[in-house]
Amino acid sequence: xxxxxxxxxxxxxxxxxxxxxxxxxxxxxxxxxxxxxxxxxxxxxxxxxxxxxxxxxxxxxxxxxxxxxxxxxxxxxxxxxxxxxxxxxxxxxxxxxxxxxxxxxxxxxxxxxxxxxxxxxxxxxxxxxxxxxxxxxxxxxxxxxxxxxxxxxxxxxxxxxxxxxxxxxxxxxxxxxxxxxxxxxxxxxxxxxxxxxxxxxxxxxxxxxxxxxxxxxxxxxxxxxxxxxxxxxxxxxxxxxxxxxxxxxxxxxxxxxxxxxxxxxxxxxxxxxxxxxxxxxxxxxxxxx
Numbered sequence: 001x002x003x004x005x006x007x008x009x010x011x012x013x014x015x016x017x018x019x020x021x022x023x024x025x026x027x028x029x030x031x032x033x034x035x036x037x038x039x040x041x042x043x044x045x046x047x048x049x050x051x052x053x054x055x056x057x058x059x060x061x062x063x064x065x066x067x068x069x070x071x072x073x074x075x076x077x078x079x080x081x082x083x084x085x086x087x088x089x090x091x092x093x094x095x096x097x098x099x100x101x102x103x104x105x106x107x108x109x110x111x112x113x114x115x116x117x118x119x120x121x122x123x124x125x126x127x128x129x130x131x132x133x134x135x136x137x138x139x140x141x142x143x144x145x146x147x148x149x150x151x152x153x154x155x156x157x158x159x160x161x162x163x164x165x166x167x168x169x170x171x172x173x174x175x176x177x178x179x180x181x182x183x184x185x186x187x188x189x190x191x192x193x194x195x196x197x198x199x200x201x202x203x204x205x206x207x208x209x210x211x212x213x214x215x216x217x218x219x220x221x222x223x224x225x226x227x228x229x230x231x232x233x234x235x236x237x238x239x240x241x242x243x244x245x246x247x248x249x250x251x252x253x254x255x256x257x258x259x260x261x262x263x264x265x266x267x268x269x270x271x272x273x274x275x276x277x278x279x280x281x282x283x284x285x286x287x288x289x
Contacts, residue, residue: 026268029234033272036231039222040277041254043284049115050122050180052107052159052169056288057249059161059202061088069258071243080243080258083215086208087285091201098156098197101187106180107159108173119180120187131178133185143182143193146175155196162203163288171200204289209282215261217270218281220254240265256281 046055064085069077104118116122123129133139143150157171170179186193212218225231235242241263245256257273259266274280 026264029238029240029265030268030272032230032234033269034275036228036234036273036276038225038228038231038276038278040220040279041222043220043254043279043281044250046163046288047115048117050105050117050119050169051109051113051115052105052164053109053249054113054115055161055164057247058088058163058204058285058288059090059159060247061085062090062202068247069243069245071241073241076241076260077243079260080216080245083208083212084245084258087205087212088202088208089205091203093199093201094155095197095199097194098158100156100183100193100195103156103158103168103170103183105164105167105169106176107169107171109176119184122180123177123184126177129177129181131181133181136191139182139185139191139193142178142185145178146170146172146182147179147195150195153195155198157198157200159200159202161201168199204285206289209286209289213282213286216282217257217259217261217267217274219257219259219270219273219278220281220284221257221273221278222254223252226255234269238265240269242266254279 044056049055061084064081066078066081069081069084071077071080114125116125131142131145133142140151147154147156159169159171160167172179182193185191221231234240241260243258245258247256248254259270261267261270
């Protein structure tokens with residue numbers, strides 16, 4: 001075998017079994033899981049786009065409902081939930097004066113909207129324009145649609161997440177065109193427009209991610225897996241503990257399975273699924289952060 005070629009599957013299985021102390025019974029689960037043929041897909045990376053909802057909704061982990069996890073054993077779900085809610089942290093800050101020209105994202109829209117990197121690109125792509133701004137009077141009229149108390153200096157609500165880099169999103173959900181047109185006009189005319197700002201920051205917490213990776217295999221499973229006899233046989237026949245989370249919002253999105261590493265059969269299943277092609281969610285999240 002050439003030094004550049006990967007070791008055969010049998011050798012990889014043996015190495016994994018030795019590393020995790022997997023016994024003979026669990027080794028069979030590892031082998032069977034590694035041979036599953038399911039339509040695994042890589043998890044999507046966030047795109048350069050003005051749409052907050054186009055990316056992974058990781059902010060939901062902060063207040064994840066206990067009922068969001070499914071699975072046969074309540075204690076397993078409770079333990080998984082306690083770890084998941086520590087993966088993302090939220091903080092708040094208030095600025096007395098914020099330049100609105102720094103805003104470059106919108107929270108409210110259909111999650112399937114086409115990605116566009118800037119307000120200017122979004123406006124240029126509209127088939128018909130409802131908002132035209134050619135004067136300061138037009139600007140005030142336009143921005144007062146999404147921000148009715150703009151002239152009174154009412155604070156603007158913004159959000160930011162480190163998986164989107166430094167992009168700032170307006171938290172409103174209506175009058176997207178009027179807001180984008182107002183900000184684009186202010187940039188073009190170098191028009192200073194400031195308001196107090198209330199900013200909600202979300203960030204993936206390194207310690208929370210480490211804990212998740214230490215305690216669980218978290219893998220992205222195609223929706224077809226839950227009707228696949230081979231996979232469901234492995235999962236249920238041996239009574240393997242697991243929790244299941246439907247999380248991503250796009251059509252055909254995979255679901256996440258959490259397998260506790262403290263359980264030998266769950267570890268064997270998790271390692272086998274990774275060999276079969278399941279995306280490692282913890283590795284994915286670390287790359288985002």
